[in-house]
Amino acid sequence: MQRTHNNRAWWLVLPVVIVVAFSAIIPMMTVVNYSVQDIFDPSTRFFVGTEWYREILRDERLHDSLIRQFVYSFAVLAIEIPLGIAVALSMPRKGFMVSLCMILLALPLLIPWNVVGTIWQIIGREDIGLYGWALGQLGIDYNYASNPADAWVTVLVMDVWHWTSLVALLCYSGLRAIPDVYYQAARIDRASPWAVFRYIQLPKLKSVLLIGIMLRFMDSFMIYTEPFVLTGGGPGTTTTFLSQTLTQMAIGQFDLGRAAAFSLIYFLIILLVSWLFYTAMTHQDSDDA
Amino acid sequence: MTTRKRLVMTIYLLFLLVPIYWLLIMSFKSNQEILGGLTLWPENFTFDNYRVIFTDPSWYMGYLNSMSYVVLNMLISLAVALPAAYAFSRYRFLGDKHLFFWLLTNRMAPPAVFLLPFFQLYSSVGLFDTPLAVALAHCLFNVPLAVWILEGFMSGVPKEIDETAYIDGYSFPRFFLTLFIPMIRPGIGVTAFFCFMFSWVELLLARTLTSTEAKPIAAVMTRTVSASGIDWGVLAAAGALTLIPGILVIYFVRNHVAKGFALGRV
Structure with missing residues (x-):
């Protein structure tokens, strides 16, 4: 759309800026302030410059947790994106079933995150949970509380359960926007179902997939509540992701300076990745126009 | 097939x-x-597990507290996001692209980063342990999302409609409230749904910003763990009750929710 140049539009944006800035800029400044000081108590604090940053960048525990986080986020994307597309392709075309499937698919998205953790905490247990019990009956020695691999897989399956619907609903809305003429042309050309998918549906899904990948990457990179409820980060540190390491540091050990420096580095990583996605997306928009 | x-x-x-x-x-x-x-x-x-929840104020108040900050957040988000989304969809202005990106980065800020400063900020302005504190804190990720979705829906409305209205002598507020908003009703419904959803499911900030008066249900649920072990039945009942508001809300927007998930861009 052709937009006219008008700086008075700032007046319309101002409320948003005020509301968001109150919750974003003041806390951010506080974090910056903390990150350059060593704080013993509110009245005893020393300026330490960039010492916390240097320490953070050398901290083994954080490297481990960062690597775990990246591995986890990529595993989430690698499973949820293809599965989401498959589910979207399997949606019924019309009628009452569409609404039903949509509501059922959206169900996991509406459950508070700690309840999601609780649900999986229950169903994964070998004594009172159906899935844990079934695995035990199959002769698989499964225990998410003591076996690191089991814990990691359980957190991953939980995330797939929780969020694949988002990708599926996104892709479904993308698929619905494809005009019928494309399919008619494909029928005339006797295109195989795979060719229809590869050359018609997938290219048309590009923009929604980009949104889906971006949202899933961000949210899985910030995951906190679900693994915290399910495994508490354990056994050991197998499922301790970045947010949890950070919260432990800030609240548990009250290591304010270090936690603040860590927060800023965390934020910068997210910012960098968001910028890449945003650039890709606006680029995409201008391609379409 | x-x-x-x-x-x-x-x-x-x-x-x-x-x-x-x-x-x-x-x-x-x-x-x-x-x-x-x-x-x-x-x-x-x-029904014993449910009886425990419905007869104990510390349980059912948790639901009411959660509902109050969720609704408050929904109203604030929509009120500020509607004019802003209109500005982004209709005008170019100084720094618009940077502003839009800045808003999005807040959607992507890990809540864990803001826990401590939020606690101090809301304590110092005297909002700690009120629903308003949680509602404002949730604006951090809901307002950018609301602007994003609404902008997508508004861009789908042809600009000629605005121009015709102005020629017919409509003032901006009158045009916006009586003509424009009814036209993007589905978009508003979906945005409200998303604000509801993300505010309802969030726990970390809600728990940090409240202690007793405004404690959300998600935080009350941790009470089921006691010295004698976990009270699984009550925990399950409390969890089951948290599903109901979501199901009610999605029923109303089921026809538009797909477009909303694509952030109004399909």
């Missing part, structure tokens, strides 16, 4: 619904039965 489709859908929905089913039936079991062995249907159907 269709049978394969139906098979994929059925298997996926089974995978999706079995854990929820398990939670539901567990909420109707007694703790002895839950721990005693695996039953697919409650042997002694009991």
